[in-house]
Amino acid sequence: MIEGTRSLSGDFTAWMMAIPPGTLDGISNTAKKRLCGNAVVAPAAELALRLLAEGVA
Numbered sequence: 001m002i003e004g005t006r007s008l009s010g011d012f013t014a015w016m017m018a019i020p021p022g023t024l025d026g027i028s029n030t031a032k033k034r035l036c037g038n039a040v041v042a043p044a045a046e047l048a049l050r051l052l053a054e055g056v057a
Helices: 010-016 029-037 042-054
Strands: none
Touching: 010 029
16 A cells, blocks of 8 residues: 555444444454455345345336
8 A cells, every 4th residue: 555545444344334343353454345345235135135026126
């Protein structure tokens, strides 16, 4: 990273993905961001599947 630039916290990205606190403890900040960046937000996936099952989408 370039000196003087800012980066998101891995804990913040986990919070944005609705991952329960403490789930990613013991994992590096970089790994947390990588995991969250490649994940699906669980509440959004649940809604999408419910809508598909109801035939709305």
